[in-house]
Amino acid sequence: MEAIKPKSNRAAVGSLQCDNTTFNLLKVNDFVAKAIRDRLPEVLVVNLCSSPGSGKTTLLQETGKRLKGKINMAVLVGDPETERDAIRMRDVGIHALQIVTGGMCHIEAQMIYQALDHFDLDGVDLLVIENVGNLVCPAAFDLGEDFRVTVLSATEGDDKPKKYPRMFLTSELMLVSKSDLLPYVPFSVEAATLDARDINADIEVITVSSLNGEGLDQWCDWLIERVSEKKSKFQEA
Amino acid sequence: MHEISLVRNIFRTLKEEFPDDFGQIRDIYLTVGILSNVQPIAMENAFQAVLEDEPGYRNKNLKVEVLPILIHCHYCDKNSLVEQYRFICSYCGKPGKDVIQGEELLIKKVEFED
Ligand SMILES: Nc1nc2c(ncn2[C@@H]2O[C@H](COP(=O)(O)OP(=O)(O)O)[C@@H](O)[C@H]2O)c(=O)[nH]1
Numbered sequence A: 001m002e003a004i005k006p007k008s009n010r011a012a013v014g015s016l017q018c019d020n021t022t023f024n025l026l027k028v029n030d031f032v033a034k035a036i037r038d039r040l041p042e043v044l045v046v047n048l049c050s051s052p053g054s055g056k057t058t059l060l061q062e063t064g065k066r067l068k069g070k071i072n073m074a075v076l077v078g079d080p081e082t083e084r085d086a087i088r089m090r091d092v093g094i095h096a097l098q099i100v101t102g103g104m105c106h107i108e109a110q111m112i113y114q115a116l117d118h119f120d121l122d123g124v125d126l127l128v129i130e131n132v133g134n135l136v137c138p139a140a141f142d143l144g145e146d147f148r149v150t151v152l153s154a155t156e157g158d159d160k161p162k163k164y165p166r167m168f169l170t171s172e173l174m175l176v177s178k179s180d181l182l183p184y185v186p187f188s189v190e191a192a193t194l195d196a197r198d199i200n201a202d203i204e205v206i207t208v209s210s211l212n213g214e215g216l217d218q219w220c221d222w223l224i225e226r227v228s229e230k231k232s233k234f235q236e237a
Numbered sequence B: 001m002h003e004i005s006l007v008r009n010i011f012r013t014l015k016e017e018f019p020d021d022f023g024q025i026r027d028i029y030l031t032v033g034i035l036s037n038v039q040p041i042a043m044e045n046a047f048q049a050v051l052e053d054e055p056g057y058r059n060k061n062l063k064v065e066v067l068p069i070l071i072h073c074h075y076c077d078k079n080s081l082v083e084q085y086r087f088i089c090s091y092c093g094k095p096g097k098d099v100i101q102g103e104e105l106l107i108k109k110v111e112f113e114d
């Protein structure tokens, strides 16, 4: 068997006939994303993105406790392998389903659409999708969400917005997480905010800690407001 | 990164669009915007790897063109190039995120053998 050779520059070969076409490789994804929006006119959908380990699952556990009795939250959580995060959510009483992506580095709209067939959203006001930990690939995949929220933890360094611009460009909110660690690490919330706003002037920023509770009320209020906006838009229509 | 799945997506798309002439496809021109996060060299290597894997796909070439980011400004109705990921209009300095180029992930052109 021939070994796979990495490619260098190679000249074009053969005599050719041209055909001008344009096929968007994400058109299937975008089509399914629209179908998800049409399917959930009353449920607020939030796509929660970050690097691995920035604290998404812990944040959602804390969020679930605080939203109890106010709004009804459900979570779809994507990971390349294992059911662990869904179990962690259910442990604190959150209605959660795991999407095992089979090694894939991002969730695609098709996976969400299929998961909806097996996930009862009766009475649910807010559906959070915990994306696979990765700031690159998930940025390109619309999951039919209303809002994209990116979590950046204090231990990751404040230079991440400029390194992963598309994620911050397409997010409405940046959560700076693990703020309890800010005194111990060289991370400037101000610098991260400036860089994120260089890319996306409208991005909102909330600093949170799941450990000491800082910012969690503000984050929950943000969610509650977005849910009520979505509901009134539905009722008007 | 998901280059391999993108390459499989390219083949799936082309088979759907050209069910009869798929075998005659020689050169595939891909256009990727900087914001697509696709690395041309990684894409070309993934393409080679898939070719090795699927004997039916031999003799095809992939050419990747990268497009810079352009935004449109609503205040001065002009387009400007985004450099260093600073999304501001180069005419009036106002921030903008109306991206009109730079997010592409397109098969732009396909050339067939005679
Ligand atoms: N100090 C501190 N650690 C946290 C905080 N939130 C999460 N962690 C820890 O960070 C690690 C990863 O958290 P997890 O929620 O699993 O992150 P995920 O991969 O983004 O879902 C765990 O060891 C958590 O205990 C926080 O607010 N402060």
Ligand SMILES: [Mg+2]
Binding pocket: A056, A057, A085, A130
């Ligand atoms: Mg998690």
Ligand SMILES: [Zn+2]
Binding pocket: B073, B074, B075, B076, B077, B078, B089, B090, B091, B092, B093, B094
């Ligand atoms: Zn302008």
